[in-house]
Amino acid sequence: MTGGPTRSQTVRAVPGVAHHQAGLFGADTPFETAPRASATSSTVTSVIDRRDLPLAARMRPRTLDQVIGQPHLVGPGRPLRIAVERDQVRSMLLWGPPGTGKTSLAYVIGASTNAHVAVLSGVSDGVAHLRRIVAMASERRRAGQRTILLIDEIHRWSKSQQDALLPHVEDGSIILVGATTENPSFDVIAPLRSRMRLHELQPLTNLDIETLLVRAVTDPVDGFGLDPEWLAADAMSALVALASGDARLALTSLESTVEMVRDADGQLPDRITAEHVGEATTRRQVRYDRDGDDHYDTISAFIKSVRGSDPDAAVFYLAKMIRAGEDARFIARRLMILASEDIGNAEPQALVVATSAALAVERIGMPEGGYALAQATTFLASVPKSNRSAASLWAAQAAIEGGASLEVPPHLRDGHGPPRVSAGSRGPYVYPHDHDGAYVEQQYLPDGVGGGFYEPSDRGVEARLRAHLDGLHSPMSRRMV
Numbered sequence: 001m002t003g004g005p006t007r008s009q010t011v012r013a014v015p016g017v018a019h020h021q022a023g024l025f026g027a028d029t030p031f032e033t034a035p036r037a038s039a040t041s042s043t044v045t046s047v048i049d050r051r052d053l054p055l056a057a058r059m060r061p062r063t064l065d066q067v068i069g070q071p072h073l074v075g076p077g078r079p080l081r082i083a084v085e086r087d088q089v090r091s092m093l094l095w096g097p098p099g100t101g102k103t104s105l106a107y108v109i110g111a112s113t114n115a116h117v118a119v120l121s122g123v124s125d126g127v128a129h130l131r132r133i134v135a136m137a138s139e140r141r142r143a144g145q146r147t148i149l150l151i152d153e154i155h156r157w158s159k160s161q162q163d164a165l166l167p168h169v170e171d172g173s174i175i176l177v178g179a180t181t182e183n184p185s186f187d188v189i190a191p192l193r194s195r196m197r198l199h200e201l202q203p204l205t206n207l208d209i210e211t212l213l214v215r216a217v218t219d220p221v222d223g224f225g226l227d228p229e230w231l232a233a234d235a236m237s238a239l240v241a242l243a244s245g246d247a248r249l250a251l252t253s254l255e256s257t258v259e260m261v262r263d264a265d266g267q268l269p270d271r272i273t274a275e276h277v278g279e280a281t282t283r284r285q286v287r288y289d290r291d292g293d294d295h296y297d298t299i300s301a302f303i304k305s306v307r308g309s310d311p312d313a314a315v316f317y318l319a320k321m322i323r324a325g326e327d328a329r330f331i332a333r334r335l336m337i338l339a340s341e342d343i344g345n346a347e348p349q350a351l352v353v354a355t356s357a358a359l360a361v362e363r364i365g366m367p368e369g370g371y372a373l374a375q376a377t378t379f380l381a382s383v384p385k386s387n388r389s390a391a392s393l394w395a396a397q398a399a400i401e402g403g404a405s406l407e408v409p410p411h412l413r414d415g416h417g418p419p420r421v422s423a424g425s426r427g428p429y430v431y432p433h434d435h436d437g438a439y440v441e442q443q444y445l446p447d448g449v450g451g452g453f454y455e456p457s458d459r460g461v462e463a464r465l466r467a468h469l470d471g472l473h474s475p476m477s478r479r480m481v
């Protein structure tokens with residue numbers, strides 16, 4: 001057994017500075033947050049034990065060299081790194097999935113410059129806080145000091161709140177660094193985006209996560225100060241799999257595991273195994289935002305996998321959506337659309353199966369409705385594909401948009417109501433069932449419309465339809481009226 005790390009660090013909390021920032025960068029780092037009523041006295045101080053901070057907060061990088069991952073942004077010679085090293089930072093948006101280091105990178109950028117750094121939260125702060133920070137920034141600007149404003153979760157601000165940032169970003173009163181998990185094209189107003197450089201962060205690789213976990217295990221100050229072998233190989237693999245590229249989740253899972261295995265005397269076992277990890281993290285978290293990029297990316301991959309006839313990939317993405325709590329009715333609707341658009345007459349039963357699955361979901365609910373969705377998904381992914389029926393609609397719509405005549409031929413018009421002058425100009429309508437094969441060739445399209453909209457494929461049931469139509473239209477079988 002090992003007692004684990006016992007060393008403790010303390011930092012002094014200063015008025016108007018958030019505890020997690022003071023703990024992260026030290027008491028002398030000039031990070032200003034929105035003033036709170038509890039921090040109005042200039043004499044208020046407290047002592048914060050860094051060990052009371054979550055492991056993910058303690059392990060935040062303090063310099064660019066400590067940032068794990070994102071070599072396209074912070075690697076040697078990359079524009080963002082050069083700008084930070086030269087203290088020439090300009091307004092920017094840091095966009096990426098949770099746990100990729102957006103907030104940490106924003107703090108590192110702020111701490112690496114000679115500018116004053118202010119911090120706002122897109123969740124808890126508003127325009128009133130912004131006005132106070134801008135007023136102070138204007139005073140510093142006159143004294144020759146720049147102000148960097150970090151806004152975490154900037155997408156949480158409304159359009160009017162984001163509008164309030166525009167004049168101050170444009171005139172240089174503040175250098176804005178915004179962090180967001182949502183696509184800025186949808187959640188950050190265009191005038192603000194146009195004044196900021198966009199940097200996209202990628203999920204960390206498995207090697208990145210392993211590096212981070214080893215650092216947390218071995219760091220004697222902010223981590224656990226233990227030998228890297230203390231984390232068994234199978235435990236490492238389990239934690240990496242749980243993380244799915246999310247650094248925060250990796251560190252939180254490690255911390256949960258350590259706390260679970262620590263005994264009443266604070267002692268740790270000689271090693272952590274995959275079994276320990278499994279006991280501490282009973283259910284894997286799935287990164288998924290039903291209104292964000294994960295939602296759209298996953299349903300896109302699901303549809304493309306079914307269309308591409310890969311039932312394994314299709315059911316995998318189905319399982320991901322079900323696990324993340326996606327609306328099963330939404331999935332069922334997309335399957336019905338796909339059955340007509342991408343399968344069509346190559347296998348007409350596809351629409352029947354998809355519609356039945358949707359009805360099953362409505363009748364029995366979830367989770368049992370997942371079986372019907374899986375049946376429909378694997379069936380649709382496995383049958384022949386054809387988009388010719390959908391393409392026929394697109395072609396006909398294009399013809400109409402292109403000016404094709406919309407006049408119904410006289411012999412096809414409704415025979416009820418008062419007679420029209422041209423009603424008999426083309427002769428009577430010929431009833432196909434009065435002829436062999438229930439077919440007779442006569443004009444159905446308006447004058448001047450050439451047709452050719454539906455061209456059946458040679459796949460599945462549609463191949464039989466093609467042969468049938470070819471037979472009807474062959475010179476030997478024509479029965480012209």
